[in-house]
Amino acid sequence: MTFFGRVHSEIQYLAGAIRTLRRLNPVVKNKDFTWPVALERLAETHGDHPALLSAQQDMTYREFNARANQYARWALANGVQKGDVIALMMPNSPELIAAWSGIVRAGGIAALLNTNLKGASLAHCINIVSPKHVVIAGIYSAQYAQTEHLIGNGDADTAPEFWIFGEANCPFAQEPKMLLPQLDAADNGALSPQERPALTTEDKCLYIYTSGTTGLPKAANLIHYRVQAIMNGFSGATNSTSKDRMYICMPLYHSAAGVIGIGCVLSVGGSVYMTERFSARTFWDDVVDNDCTMFQYIGEMCRYLLNSPPHPKERMHNLRLISGNGLRPDIWERFRDRFQFKRILEWYAATEGNAVFFNFDQKIGAIGRIPKWAERKFVTEVVRYDYDNIAPYRNADGRCEKCDPDETGEVISQILNDPKRPSQRFEGYSNSSENERKILENVFNEGDRWFRTGDLMRRDALGYFYFVDRIGDTFRWKGENVATSEVSENLSVYDGVDEANAYGVVVPGMEGRAGMVALVVEDGFDPQEFYSHVCEHLPDYARPVFLRIQGKIETTGTFKQRKIELVKQGFDLQSVSDPILIMDHKAKAYVSLSQTVYQEIIAGQRRL
Secondary structure, three states, rough: HHHHHHHHHHHHHHHHHHHHHHHHHHHHOOOOOHHHHHHHHHHHOOOOOEEEEEEOEEEHHHHHHHHHHHHHHHHHHHHOOOOOOOEOOOOOOHHHHHHHHHHOOOOOEEOOOOOOOOOHHHHHHHEEEEOOEEEEEHHHHHHHHHHHHHHHHHHOOOOOEEEEOOOOOOOOOOOOOOOEHHHHHHHOOOOOOOOOOOOOOOEEEEEEEEOOOOOOEEEEEEHHHHHHHHHHHHHHHOOOOOOOEEEEEOOOHHHHHHHHHHHHOOOOOOOEEEOOOOOOHHHHHHHHHOOEEEEEHHHHHHHHHOOOOOOOOOOOOOOOOEEOOOOOOOOOHHHHHHHHHOOOEEEEEEOOOOOOOOOOOOOOOOEEEEHHOOOOOEEEEEEEEEEOOEEEEEOOOOOOOOOOOOOOOOEEEEOOOOOOHHHHHHEOOHHHHHHHHHHHEOOOOEEEEEEEEEEEEEOOOEEEEEEEEEEEHHHHEOOOOEEEEEEEEHOOOOOOOOEEEEEOOOOOOOOOOOOEEEEOOOOOOHHHHHHHHHHHHHOHHHHOOOOOOOEOEOOOOOOOOOOHHHHHHOEEEEEOOOOEEEEOOOOOOOEEEOOHHHHHHHHOOOOO
């Protein structure tokens, strides 16, 4: 980077940091500045300005606030007291935002359920937060009906009260109550002083669940301070104003869309246009026809758009900024140039985490930067990782060691409750026993506490961070560490591969895990040419031993690739119905894994 390039970069980071911290000031300095208070002020200031928009329903700020009042009164009328939980399973809609805003106004905690879950997974998410009420949109009736017997551990006396929003489409063991008649009959005026619970920014606001890519979801605890800090901090980072309109097509039950995405514009009087789900086919119609000025992405969404056929409106947009995380370096420039985006703001954050940084100067491939002058404000380090013990490395003195520039390690961020460093707090999970797994103690000094992100990264000499992999997604093979993200990226660029999901599988009698990749391929996929591509682009230890050809890669609600079942099934021909190929060096191709070869591997008679 040239001298003038460095100066320009520093100016952008300084301006971004000042904007962000300035908008955080009201939250840091005023413990009464909760989201319900902020919403009332927004309704007073921006009354008839559009707030929440969709194809089915629109709300101005005045209507949004009034609907939240109705939800608050419904909650109070049904015995909700400060700290009680109401679980919501509702689709992306203005109604969902109004619902949780009203519940927290009544002093409750809203738990936002993943609408894709059913059975044991859904029951787990409900049971770990012990809700007083559960509200299910009618379209999810069947999912709840399959789960009902598992809720409250099957004990009707401990099960929450069950409400249906809309029309149920199946029978239930417990007769649900109908929400809309009570809700619509509730007064929508401001709550009286007697109705208002005493709330501060230290009180709990939301439970938002981790995505469950590495196990059952955990309910992350977002207090009012954190919700307000996220909304206002990201509004500063994106430089949002009341003229902005954010396009949201990602699930509102996750914090990326449900707090960051909506909050960065709502907190300043802007508007949100939302759809129930992402669709590459209708994406540009939605963005252009609704005059959106921003949209929030995740990396997988960018790849889907880039792989889609040209759309007549893909360059007719008025987008001034797109922001999100996970835009990988192998598609960054092609994605930017094809759709002519003016500005990309890549950032790194996690629902429950306290490590956050932004790529204000659009450095390709970087997920953010902490300049030297900002290190005291944002206390984040990259520490050496012990792959054998699956934990940060400890030296002879029992302390962790900081990585050198460009050395890969785990990112950790110090846990501090300091108003001067508002991003450093960690509020934990609904189940406090889960907290200890994320906290690292006595890292550099006796008694210090740091949040473990679970992400492997490298930081260069200028302070830019580059994502390498999730811990657990990195495995050892032939004495080397293999990053699944790097394998997937190198294979995804092969012409004929639509999607790649890399992981490691256990091979009996061998150390480490062998590489395996689930692929979605096009007609005419050539295993011999693909073998050549693999050998050309990956070192020996990182080359996948096995391929699994799938029609579709299973993902979470935010399009994160699922690996748990793939890892469990491995290359077992009895468990897997998909075609499995094995790397054959003699044939210089990937060939079908036969039962004979499989048995030789299991018996340790075949070298991999």
